[in-house]
Amino acid sequence: MSSTHDFQSPEFLRRLKERDKEAIEAVVRAYTKQLYNASLGLGFNDQEAHEVSQNTWLAFFKSIENFKGNSHIRTFLFGILYNKAREQRRETAKVFDREPIDTIMEERFKDNGAWKGEFCDPEIFYGHGQRLEIIERCLSLLKVNQRMAFFLKEVEGHVSEEICNILEVSNTNLGVLLFRAKNKLRECIERKVKGEE
Amino acid sequence: MKHNCKRSMKLMTSPKELSFAKRFFLKLHLLMCDKCSRYQAHLNSLGDHFRTYLKSKEESSQEKVTSLEDEMIKSLSKD
Numbered sequence: 001m002s003s004t005h006d007f008q009s010p011e012f013l014r015r016l017k018e019r020d021k022e023a024i025e026a027v028v029r030a031y032t033k034q035l036y037n038a039s040l041g042l043g044f045n046d047q048e049a050h051e052v053s054q055n056t057w058l059a060f061f062k063s064i065e066n067f068k069g070n071s072h073i074r075t076f077l078f079g080i081l082y083n084k085a086r087e088q089r090r091e092t093a094k095v096f097d098r099e100p101i102d103t104i105m106e107e108r109f110k111d112n113g114a115w116k117g118e119f120c121d122p123e124i125f126y127g128h129g130q131r132l133e134i135i136e137r138c139l140s141l142l143k144v145n146q147r148m149a150f151f152l153k154e155v156e157g158h159v160s161e162e163i164c165n166i167l168e169v170s171n172t173n174l175g176v177l178l179f180r181a182k183n184k185l186r187e188c189i190e191r192k193v194k195g196e197e
Numbered sequence: 198m199k200h201n202c203k204r205s206m207k208l209m210t211s212p213k214e215l216s217f218a219k220r221f222f223l224k225l226h227l228l229m230c231d232k233c234s235r236y237q238a239h240l241n242s243l244g245d246h247f248r249t250y251l252k253s254k255e256e257s258s259q260e261k262v263t264s265l266e267d268e269m270i271k272s273l274s275k276d
Contacts, residue, residue, distance in 0.1 A: 021274040113203040119235040135250040154244035179210040
């Protein structure tokens, strides 16, 4: 259905603002699955994902009057979803407070800039019997903004500029979020594969 | 000797498109450094793991998505 509509056209936006049923149906059918799956990716269960997606749509139509069409509807929607997810998890959007993973990564290097330890073979984890459970537990260590950045980059394949707009962060802050998300996940998975916890 | 693993690690996690010089440095370093190559393989696999995890969650969600769509269309439409 989405292919027959130009969601960015002023005409389509006008129809959405007037609550035209066909326009609403087109946009809801086009993006609900993405919102719901993003909510699952952020660690919500089915009931919570339903609630977060529903709240996102309600907020979208509440604020559509002020939407000028400067960004893509998808960017606008994901931005709302991100705020709803943070509200649900009661997290702030702070990026710069130092986290334990920053120290862990500093300590991974010798003074001369070389790695201290060894890494396990990444292939081992692909065949691990508890792979999904481990991923779920490791993902739960990420904050909403880190998980959202990682989801948008790795799953949705959004470009950095769009992710920065959704999360309302600078490119430098996005780098910090992705650095922490990737290293937290990598460290956690490796510890579990090595049986260290 | 000054090692470049720390610098490489930072480049590998960067969200930015790397400049030619940085890409060249990284490629060269990865050719020579087994530990960084393995670290990069770990990073590359994270996206696969996340997608696999999500796929397992999404498989059972299609009906729920359709029902949510219907609910939203009904409640948001004027008539």
